[in-house]
Amino acid sequence: MKKKLLTLLMGTSLVLAACGGGGDEATEEKDNATNGGGETTTADAGDAQKLYDQKCSSCHGANLEGAVGPALDKIGANLSQEDIENTIANGKGAMPAGLLQGEEASQVAAWLAGKK
Template sequence: MKKKLLAFLLGTSLVMGLAACGGGNDKSTDTNKDTGTTTKTSNANDAQKIYDQKCSSCHGGDMKGAMGPNLTKVGSKYSKAEILDILKNGKSGGMPAGLVTGDDADTIATWLSGKK
């Protein structure tokens, strides 16, 4: 009986330990094969959370536009740098400056520039 209890406790501990250690990484890394440099890239889930909090009220939860324009294919119109500039400085016609800043702005710009 003691062996079964001990086996159960060890098995439970193992499962709990693996669950606690696995997959908590929200960021991944990309390595440039030419230069060998490694950079952190944001997970699309991070970008989606930021978008939901800061952007969806104007651009819609489905990104198809509301008060703001449709963003579903914004990456075919603007580069990452241009999107960062719009986030930083705003755009005439309603996009206010500074709604998303810092790393969040970079995360959103990277994500949106991939929407083609």
């Protein structure tokens, strides 16, 4: 019984450490840094994988193979971009809501929707 409790606590700690967080203001400021022309730059569609690597891969695997969270390597065959965005925004199961927001969530959802 003690082993099961310890395993549960360790597993929960791992999930919270891997998927939780926030306080990435410094990273966001760096990502939204101004370029030489004084314009603010944001992530473009080519950065969807980079965003995934930063926010999602700890639970879903670096190669979309799944780990704590489900595999996403063929998620586009089952879910539309809108469905994926909804899951990112609202969370599902152990996945917390809002790990990505706005344009970043849309970019990652579009990228994942193409995985068939």
